Amino acid sequence: MAALISLWSALKKVFHTIGRVMTVVVLTLVYIVVFLPLGALLRAFGRAPLQTGQVASSTWHDRPVEHPTLDDAQRPF
Amino acid sequence: MRILGVSCWYHDAAAALLVDGEVVAAAAEERFSRRKHDYDFPASAIRWILEFAALEAPELDYVVFYEKPLVKFERILASYLSTVPRSYAAYITAMPLWLRQKLWFERELRKQTGYRGKVLYCDHHGAHAASAFLVSPFDEAAVLTVDGVGEWATTGVGRGRGNQVTLEREIRFPHSLGLLYSAVTAHLGFVVNNDEYKVMGLASYGSPSYRDAMAKLIRLNDDGSFALDLSYFAYHYGLRMLNAKGEALLGPRRQREGEIEQRHCDIAASLQECLEEAVLNITRALRRETGLPRLCMSGGVALNCVANARVLMEVPFDDVFIHPAAGDDGGALGAAVWAWNQVLDRPERWQMRDAYLGPEFGDEEIRRALQAQGKPFEEIGYGQVPRKAAELVYNNRIVGWFQGRMEWGPRALGSRSILANACNPEMKDILNAKVKHREDFRPFAPVMPAEDMKTYVDLPVESPYMLLIGDIHPDKRHLIPSVTHTDGTARPQSVHRETNPLYYQVLREFERLAAVPVVINTSFNVRGEPIVCTPLDAFRCFAGTGIDDLIIGPFWVRKEDL
Numbered sequence: 001m002a003a004l005i006s007l008w009s010a011l012k013k014v015f016h017t018i019g020r021v022m023t024v025v026v027l028t029l030v031y032i033v034v035f036l037p038l039g040a041l042l043r044a045f046g047r048a049p050l051q052t053g054q055v056a057s058s059t060w061h062d063r064p065v066e067h068p069t070l071d072d073a074q075r076p077f
Numbered sequence: 078m079r080i081l082g083v084s085c086w087y088h089d090a091a092a093a094l095l096v097d098g099e100v101v102a103a104a105a106e107e108r109f110s111r112r113k114h115d116y117d118f119p120a121s122a123i124r125w126i127l128e129f130a131a132l133e134a135p136e137l138d139y140v141v142f143y144e145k146p147l148v149k150f151e152r153i154l155a156s157y158l159s160t161v162p163r164s165y166a167a168y169i170t171a172m173p174l175w176l177r178q179k180l181w182f183e184r185e186l187r188k189q190t191g192y193r194g195k196v197l198y199c200d201h202h203g204a205h206a207a208s209a210f211l212v213s214p215f216d217e218a219a220v221l222t223v224d225g226v227g228e229w230a231t232t233g234v235g236r237g238r239g240n241q242v243t244l245e246r247e248i249r250f251p252h253s254l255g256l257l258y259s260a261v262t263a264h265l266g267f268v269v270n271n272d273e274y275k276v277m278g279l280a281s282y283g284s285p286s287y288r289d290a291m292a293k294l295i296r297l298n299d300d301g302s303f304a305l306d307l308s309y310f311a312y313h314y315g316l317r318m319l320n321a322k323g324e325a326l327l328g329p330r331r332q333r334e335g336e337i338e339q340r341h342c343d344i345a346a347s348l349q350e351c352l353e354e355a356v357l358n359i360t361r362a363l364r365r366e367t368g369l370p371r372l373c374m375s376g377g378v379a380l381n382c383v384a385n386a387r388v389l390m391e392v393p394f395d396d397v398f399i400h401p402a403a404g405d406d407g408g409a410l411g412a413a414v415w416a417w418n419q420v421l422d423r424p425e426r427w428q429m430r431d432a433y434l435g436p437e438f439g440d441e442e443i444r445r446a447l448q449a450q451g452k453p454f455e456e457i458g459y460g461q462v463p464r465k466a467a468e469l470v471y472n473n474r475i476v477g478w479f480q481g482r483m484e485w486g487p488r489a490l491g492s493r494s495i496l497a498n499a500c501n502p503e504m505k506d507i508l509n510a511k512v513k514h515r516e517d518f519r520p521f522a523p524v525m526p527a528e529d530m531k532t533y534v535d536l537p538v539e540s541p542y543m544l545l546i547g548d549i550h551p552d553k554r555h556l557i558p559s560v561t562h563t564d565g566t567a568r569p570q571s572v573h574r575e576t577n578p579l580y581y582q583v584l585r586e587f588e589r590l591a592a593v594p595v596v597i598n599t600s601f602n603v604r605g606e607p608i609v610c611t612p613l614d615a616f617r618c619f620a621g622t623g624i625d626d627l628i629i630g631p632f633w634v635r636k637e638d639l
Contacts, residue, residue, distance in 0.1 A: 027169055027173070031161075031169070035157055035164075035168070036161050040161060042158060049158060050160070052159065053307075055304045058298050058300050058302050059298065059304050060246040060301075061248070063230075063243075063245060066243075069420070070421070073197040076145050076147045076182070076198045077148050
């Protein structure tokens with residue numbers, strides 16, 4: 001039984017490592033295939049969602065005045 | 078109606094419970110997990126809160142999270158997209174955590190607690206604003222929230238009236254006062270989201286000779302807003318805060334635990350001045366635009382007591398309320414009161430009169446904890462506790478003070494405190510050598526009765542949560558040298574008899590002996606650890622450090638007896 005438990009612990013470590021490596025591989029592929037071209041396009045057309053260049057003389061943004069309902073409040077967005 | 082507010086997964090995870098509009102319990106996870114600034118899901122804090130209120134999770138009516146996770150995720154994706162290919166390192170580090178955990182609050186909540194009811198989401202700065210205004214003593218006030226970043230907002234301004242608080246405008250990421258301060262904190266070799274208060278203390282030892290450099294990092298606008306020059310920063314795409322250009326501007330980065338040079342003090346002083354000017358600029362505009370004479374503040378930047386004091390002294394606000402847990406822990410309480418007052422539109426507001434919202438231990442529990450240590454202790458009774466503590470402090474002994482409910486927020490306010498003699502000029506060094514082992518430049522703070530505060534400190538309002546500094550009157554500095562900072566200031570705590578009678582009595586007993594009602598109050602912990610929570614934590618800290626005596630409930634433990 002002890003040998004099986006040790007084996008299972010060792011296997012879990014191996015699978016965990018494989019999982020971590022695969023996560024990096026998959027996320028890197030997503031970055032290359034989606035983020036790089038989309039980001040480059042957005043920047044090329046001046047539509048990058050994050051403004052990092054020169055900014056206007058005011059950086060205030062109006063916030064919509066909300067009186068949240070219970071339904072609104074249940075949205076995580 | 079029972080509403081649980083929760084904050085987690087950035088820093089300072091916490092939970093707070095409202096029962097019929099009253100905040101009955103609130104605590105940060107770090108106090109239970111013993112990991113400072115613990116950001117993990119606050120399972121232990123929630124467990125304690127439910128036990129305290131004799132509730133099971135399914136009996137809660139609502140659970141409210143202090144952020145809108147999808148909006149925050151959108152900001153993070155937008156940052157990565159806008160900064161390809163430099164964003165790869167940050168992306169590959171953060172994304173697994175987001176995909177595995179941070180997007181799934183509801184799943185985690187249900188798994189950890191068994192709660193099956195409705196989950197509400199308050200936006201981050203909305204939670205800060207609620208924690209600032211809705212629990213304040215004011216019927217109407219201007220509201221300012223400033224921190225690193227929430228979803229998109231980094232700063233919010235608005236007003237509160239009755240049971241409603243509204244942020245009308247915001248400044249968005251990547252322009253952030255909190256992140257500016259953190260970036261320079263990291264450059265000075267301190268830990269981001271942990272050591273910013275050290276930079277504030279260090280600033281007193283420098284002169285603002287890096288003012289011109291700071292002016293390159295941030296521009297203040299006439300309407301109160303500000304803009305960072307992002308060509309100096311890396312936090313919006315990378316794992317570092319300043320980029321090479323930023324580091325070149327400020328000179329070589331200090332290594333962690335490296336020697337502190339005058340240059341580092343000057344950078345800290347320049348940063349502090351820059352932050353103060355930015356906060357003053359915002360609050361002046363806010364005062365002008367709202368016309369309201371009172372201000373409520375929250376967000377991590379509102380823990381900067383030097384900036385807070387300048388707002389109070391230089392902007393024509395009559396009074397200021399700052400939530401004692403102004404950082405993300407306070408967001409848990411803010412989210413809960415937001416749900417009660419704003420979403421459910423309940424008119425009754427709970428007013429924060431003190432910060433004693435955490436765990437408390439009965440005499441028998443404490444007795445058992447002490448007996449389990451197998452060391453002698455004496456039961457002196459609560460009637461003798463203040464006098465004994467005062468005598469010990471007067472005799473230059475360092476006293477661990479553990480009484481009543483634990484404080485809410487990062488400051489020890491007389492429930493989990495270390496007390497020492499403020500009149501002894503050597504006491505700062507003694508405390509540092511025997512207990513705190515912290516940097517020499519950091520001052521210790523005084524506690525005094527509220528009615529005596531103006532005798533010692535130049536502050537127009539009370540300071541119950543230690544979030545303001547004031548000048549010690551020059552003719553009093555020699556009386557309390559160990560709490561007078563190098564620039565003549567102190568960060569006092571004012572105490573009322575009604576809010577903490579035992580603690581107040583210690584001050585009066587000390588006054589009887591020393592003719593001064595002022596004592597050092599510092600947090601009951603050692604460097605790098607959270608403040609103690611349980612009697613066992615207190616005993617361990619007492620036994621493992623140079624604390625001379627432990628006064629815990631009605632009991633007295635002497636170091637000589639260990």
